[in-house]
Amino acid sequence: MWIPIQLNEQSAEPMYHQIEVQLRALIVSGQLAEGTLLPSIRELAQTLKCSVITIRRVYQDLENEGLLRTKQGTGTYVAKVGDEMRDIHRRSSVIEALEAAVDAGVRVRCSDEEMMEMLRDILQRRRNANGT
Incomplete structure (x- = not known):
């Protein structure tokens, strides 16, 4: 799945923050619906040309906020957002x-x-x- 995230390498904002803010906005706005399967950490890191650690941190932060949920062996999904x-x-x-x-x-x-x-x-x- 393609996720419309645009990174600005010239920005003073860390890459993980740019990704996290944009992914959060996609979820909160409903552009990524509840139950949507996100790309694997490796796949998204490869697509965005960043480290696996960066994407893992983004996914963990958003999971801690209740916006994502991870099912072992199946992937990371958009959680229900009230x-x-x-x-x-x-x-x-x-x-x-x-x-x-x-x-x-x-x-x-x-x-x-x-x-x-x-x-x-x-x-x-x-x-x-x-x-x-």
């Missing part, structure tokens, strides 16, 4: 991205007002692009 858990993960991924954006703004000394204006502009552009 609405409450889905909302928690959905919100936390947006909060994490917003915190990174705020950190970037603070580093270049943007004021709170400038950052709020940028957020409003981005939201408006997205609404216009989506016709909403």
